[in-house]
Amino acid sequence: MVDFSLTEEQRDVRNAVRSFIEKEVMPFEAEVLRNEREGRPSLEPGVLKELQQKARKHGYWGINTPEDYGGMAVGPVLSAIIAGEAGRTYVPFRFGGSADNILYAGTKEQQEEYLLPTIEGERRSCFAITEPGAGSDARSIQTKAVQDGDDWIISGEKIFITNGNEADFVMVFAVTDKEKGADGGVTCFLVDRAMGWTSDPIATMGEWGPASLHFDNVRVPSRNILGEVGKGFELAMRWIGQGRYMIPAGALGGAERMLEMAIDYANTRHSMGRPIAEYQGIQWHIADSAVELEAARWLTLFAAWQVQEGKDARQASSIAKLSGTTMANKVVDRVLQIHGGMGYTKELPLERWYRELRLLRIFEGTDEIQKRTIARNLLKGHVKVGDSLR
Numbered sequence: 001m002v003d004f005s006l007t008e009e010q011r012d013v014r015n016a017v018r019s020f021i022e023k024e025v026m027p028f029e030a031e032v033l034r035n036e037r038e039g040r041p042s043l044e045p046g047v048l049k050e051l052q053q054k055a056r057k058h059g060y061w062g063i064n065t066p067e068d069y070g071g072m073a074v075g076p077v078l079s080a081i082i083a084g085e086a087g088r089t090y091v092p093f094r095f096g097g098s099a100d101n102i103l104y105a106g107t108k109e110q111q112e113e114y115l116l117p118t119i120e121g122e123r124r125s126c127f128a129i130t131e132p133g134a135g136s137d138a139r140s141i142q143t144k145a146v147q148d149g150d151d152w153i154i155s156g157e158k159i160f161i162t163n164g165n166e167a168d169f170v171m172v173f174a175v176t177d178k179e180k181g182a183d184g185g186v187t188c189f190l191v192d193r194a195m196g197w198t199s200d201p202i203a204t205m206g207e208w209g210p211a212s213l214h215f216d217n218v219r220v221p222s223r224n225i226l227g228e229v230g231k232g233f234e235l236a237m238r239w240i241g242q243g244r245y246m247i248p249a250g251a252l253g254g255a256e257r258m259l260e261m262a263i264d265y266a267n268t269r270h271s272m273g274r275p276i277a278e279y280q281g282i283q284w285h286i287a288d289s290a291v292e293l294e295a296a297r298w299l300t301l302f303a304a305w306q307v308q309e310g311k312d313a314r315q316a317s318s319i320a321k322l323s324g325t326t327m328a329n330k331v332v333d334r335v336l337q338i339h340g341g342m343g344y345t346k347e348l349p350l351e352r353w354y355r356e357l358r359l360l361r362i363f364e365g366t367d368e369i370q371k372r373t374i375a376r377n378l379l380k381g382h383v384k385v386g387d388s389l390r
C-alpha cells in the first residue's frame with residue numbers, strides 16, 4: 001500500500017513547529033531586513049540563542065539527537081518535515097541541542113569533551129574537508145598529518161569552512177598515508193583552536209560567511225583522532241550524506257512561503273486595469289513553481305524515508321538535493337519577477353532569499369556532482385531505472 005498521508009504525530013509536530021516559528025521567530029523578520037539594509041549581521045547570536053532556549057521550553061531540543069543524549073530522535077522523515085517548517089522563515093534560526101552526526105563516533109572521553117558541550121551549545125564545531133585545490137574532488141586533499149611520537153603534526157589549508165570563524169574546534173580531514181589516499185589514508189582529527197590553527201573570514205554574496213583555516217605544524221595528540229586512523233574519508237561522507245535530504249527539506253519551506261507571497265501579490269497588484277493574477281504570464285510562473293515544489297517535496301520525503309528505513313539512500317538523496325535546490329532557485333527567481341521592482345528591493349526578503357538559496361546548489365555536492373552520482377549509479381548498474389518502486 002502506498003500512503004502519502006502524515007501520521008497523527010507528524011501532523012501534530014508539524015503544526016506545533018509551524019506555530020512556534022510563526023509566533024516566536026517570524027516577528028524578527030523585519031529586524032533581519034533592517035539590520036541587513038544597515039550593514040549589520042541579520043541577528044545577534046544572543047537573540048538566536050534565546051530563541052533556541054525558548055524552543056527548548058516548548059520541548060524542541062535536539063531534533064535528531066538520540067534520547068540518551070537528551071534529544072528527541074524524531075528520525076529522518078520528521079526531521080525533514082521540521083526543517084521545512086523552520087525554512088519558512090528567512091530568520092537564520094535553527095533548533096538547538098544538536099551536534100554533527102560523526103561526533104557520536106568519538107570515544108567516551110571525546111564525547112565528553114566535544115560532543116556533549118556541542119549539543120548543549122557551549123562549544124562550536126566546524127567540519128573541514130574542502131581545500132583550495134580540492135572541492136568536488138575531495139579525494140585529492142593535500143593537508144597532511146605526520147606522526148611524531150604520540151602526537152600528529154598537521155599542516156595545510158582548508159577553505160570555505162562554515163562556522164570556521166566562530167568554531168572553537170574543528171573536525172579536520174588530513175592525509176595520513178599518501179599511498180592509500182582516500183582509500184584508507186585519510187584520518188579525521190578533533191583539533192581545538194587553542195592547539196594553534198587560525199582562520200580568516202571569506203566574504204560571500206550571502207550572509208553565510210565561511211572561513212579559510214590555516215594549519216601550520218599544529219601538534220595534536222593521538223587521542224584526538226576521531227574514529228580510526230585511515231577511516232576519515234568514510235566519516236566525511238557520512239557527515240555530508242545527512243545534508244543530502246536536510247538541505248532540500250529546508251529549501252521546501254522557503255519555496256512554499258515565497259509561493260504564498262507570489263499568490264497574494266498577484267491577486268492584489270493591478271496592471272493595465274486588472275490584477276496581474278489574471279495574466280497567463282504570471283499564472284505560468286505560479287503553476288510551474290507549484291508543480292516543481294510538489295515534486296521536490298515527495299522526492300525529499302522519499303529520500304528521508306529511505307534513510308529512516310535503513311535502505312541505501314544514496315541515489316534518492318542525490319535526486320532530492322538536486323531537485324529541491326534547483327526548484328528553490330527557480331521559485332525565488334519567478335517570485336522575485338512577479339514582484340517586479342519591489343522584488344529587487346531590500347524592503348522585501350526576496351533578494352536576500354535569492355542570494356542565500358544560491359549557495360544550496362554549490363555546497364555539500366554541486367548540481368553537477370549530484371548529476372554525476374545519479375548517472376553513474378545508473379550507468380554502472382548500481383541502481384536500475386524504476387528501482388524506487390521495487
Ligand SMILES: Cc1cc2nc3c(=O)[nH]c(=O)nc-3n(C[C@H](O)[C@H](O)[C@H](O)COP(=O)(O)OP(=O)(O)OC[C@H]3O[C@@H](n4cnc5c(N)ncnc54)[C@H](O)[C@@H]3O)c2cc1C
Pocket residue numbers: 127128129130134135136137159160161162163204208209210359362363364365366367368369372
Ligand atoms: C558558503 C560555503 C560554505 C561551505 N561550507 C563548507 C564546510 O563547512 N566544510 C567544507 O569542507 N566545505 C564547505 N564548502 C565547500 C563546498 O562543499 C565546495 O565549494 C563544493 O564542494 C565545490 O567545490 P569547489 O568550490 O572547489 O568547486 P570545484 O570542485 O572546483 O568545481 C567547480 C565547477 O566544476 C564542476 N565540477 C567539478 N568536478 C566535476 C565533475 N567531475 N563533473 C562535472 N562537473 C564538475 C562543479 O560542479 C563546479 O561547477 C562550502 C562552500 C561554500 C561556498
